[in-house]
Amino acid sequence: xxxxSQSPRYKVAKRGQDVxxxxxxxxxxxxxxxxxQALGQGPEFLTYFQNEAQLDKSGLPSDRFFxxxxxxxxxxxxxxxxxxxxxxxxxxxxxxxxxxLFFGEGSRLTVL
Amino acid sequence: xxxVKQNSPSLSVQEGRISILNCDYTxxxxxxxxxxxxYPAEGPTFxxxxxxxxxxxxxxxxxxxxxxxxxxxxxxxxxxxxGDSAVYFCAAFGGSQGNLIFGKGTKLSVKP
Numbered sequence: 423x424x425x426x427s428q429s430p431r432y433k434v435a436k437r438g439q440d441v442x443x444x445x446x447x448x449x450x451x452x453x454x455x456x457x458x459q460a461l462g463q464g465p466e467f468l469t470y471f472q473n474e475a476q477l478d479k480s481g482l483p484s485d486r487f488f489x490x491x492x493x494x495x496x497x498x499x500x501x502x503x504x505x506x507x508x509x510x511x512x513x514x515x516x517x518x519x520x521x522x523l524f525f526g527e528g529s530r531l532t533v534l
Numbered sequence: 535x536x537x538v539k540q541n542s543p544s545l546s547v548q549e550g551r552i553s554i555l556n557c558d559y560t561x562x563x564x565x566x567x568x569x570x571x572x573y574p575a576e577g578p579t580f581x582x583x584x585x586x587x588x589x590x591x592x593x594x595x596x597x598x599x600x601x602x603x604x605x606x607x608x609x610x611x612x613x614x615x616x617g618d619s620a621v622y623f624c625a626a627f628g629g630s631q632g633n634l635i636f637g638k639g640t641k642l643s644v645k646p
Binding site for chain 2: 466472477478515519520524528
């Protein structure tokens with residue numbers, strides 16, 4: 423498709439489970455971003471890639487969160503040993519450098 | 535500390551009237567500002583942007599104004615339509631950050 427694609431759209435996990443969220447950016451977009459959006463809040467920055475290089479991971483809330491983009495295209499956000507406070511919508515976006523971000527529809531994670 | 539602030543969580547406007555959404559920022563290094571619109575269960579979609587070298591940018595019914603000395607920007611929608619009802623996020627790029635910083639959003643309701 424032409425837009426940013428995220429999967430799964432919805433994920434329910436038991437506390438302590440590991441989850442992996444996938445993002446397919448727009449073809450040719452160099453920059454890829456992950457944001458976390460809690461209910462009633464704006465998107466909060468997690469991490470940012472330029473091609474395969476992770477340039478900024480200052481927003482990752484703990485070492486349970488890990489992101490990769492090994493070939494500079496598809497990215498995976500992994501959350502280990504999920505906790506209830508991890509419940510949120512995880513948004514992926516891609517762009518040309520310093521251009522407007524195009525967002526996917528998000529992956530809604532619910533941790534029970 | 536929030537670098538991008540949207541102090542009004544909600545706004546209600548009559549169809550046909552003007553909607554004015556406000557945003558303040560604290561980081562003087564920000565040099566590019568964007569507005570995003572978000573419907574429920576969808577990712578944010580880009581609406582309009584403005585560079586810090588301008589004070590106004592217009593696109594159809596949408597106009598963004600930037601007052602750098604006050605570190606304030608606003609989005610004007612005129613005339614407002616019921617389909618404009620959504621959450622609007624103000625966001626900023628700049629300084630040492632390669633990522634976009636978002637405000638918490640303002641929920642706009644346009645009543646027929």
